Amino acid sequence: MALHFELVTPAKLVRSEDVHMVVVPGSEGEFGVLEGHAPFMSTVPDGAVQIYKTEGSAPEEIQVRGGFAEVGANGLTVLAEHVEG
């Protein structure tokens, strides 16, 4: 019961871990991704990606700039041009 989440920038693979839920600021509104999400693709404008490690835990925020999110069979992949922090 975990979502495989990857955050990748051109410089490096920032995150690759199993988490509970990730909230991504899509270009047409925020969306949360849980395990078993339907295949989905969206552009991501500048904003914060919130990562919930477990159910009910406090979210960890990562600022991303210029990105792209893809949900597929193997989890969520966020491709960002820049990541802060």
Next chain:
Amino acid sequence: MASLKELKGRINSVKSTQKITKAKQMVAAAKLRKAQAAAEAARPYASRLADVMASLASKVAGNDNAPRLLAGTGCSERYLLVVINTDKGLCGGLNSNIVRAALAKARALQAEGKSVQFYLVGKKGRAPIRRAFPDAIIGQFDTSEVRNPGYEEAEKIAAELVDMFEGGKFDIAHLIYPTFKSALVQDPTLQQIIPVPAPAEAVEDNSGAVVEYEPGEEEILTELLPRYLKTQLFGALLEIAASEQGASMTAMDNATRNAGDLIQKLTIQYNRSRQAAITTELIEIIAGAEAL
């Protein structure tokens, strides 16, 4: 025959040259490791982006209103060659190999009756290309002021290229850069970047589910194409960085070894003339003593 003093001076000068080349070799070896690590770290992003591109492009490719960066301008008369060179020398034949590949491609295109223009990145390619094609350079990008050309530089280059493409300055762009294979081998590589070549085959999503797009497929693709271009350029910048250090390491290793050989030869010559001088002196003394 050179005098003893002259020989000594030469030996010393070769020795100090050897010290420099040895230092440069070690610096290059250390930097090479870093550059290689950076190139490896960039791979996941590039491969994921390529996957996404492939699946999107195959969906949009048939449409008439596909983005121009993917579909091209419809003709193929004017070519742009984006040549990536290093800013510094002391790296053996790396730059001349790239320039030779670029010029060969340019001549081949001209023979087909196409017009060729150049966009240069890095200092070292400018002079030889200007000599061969004096009026064909329409732009250059200076990477000499930044320590490690990175994604920001790639972004700027990509923006400039897209501007020129939108402005109708060229129809097709090729990128020429060295692929780092090992410290000994860096092959010049030619790659089409604009219009973005359609990936050979789309990776089929075996889940069978329909992928939802937000906003539409074409909007995503329009945003993705420039990013794909940036990634390609970024990859090329990383390759040139690794190649430069690799080539430099090999070239400096050779130079250090040559200097060692030269020192050995000069030392033998020096010792011979020293002995000869001593012998002559002795003969003179003996001859003088006998005369008495």
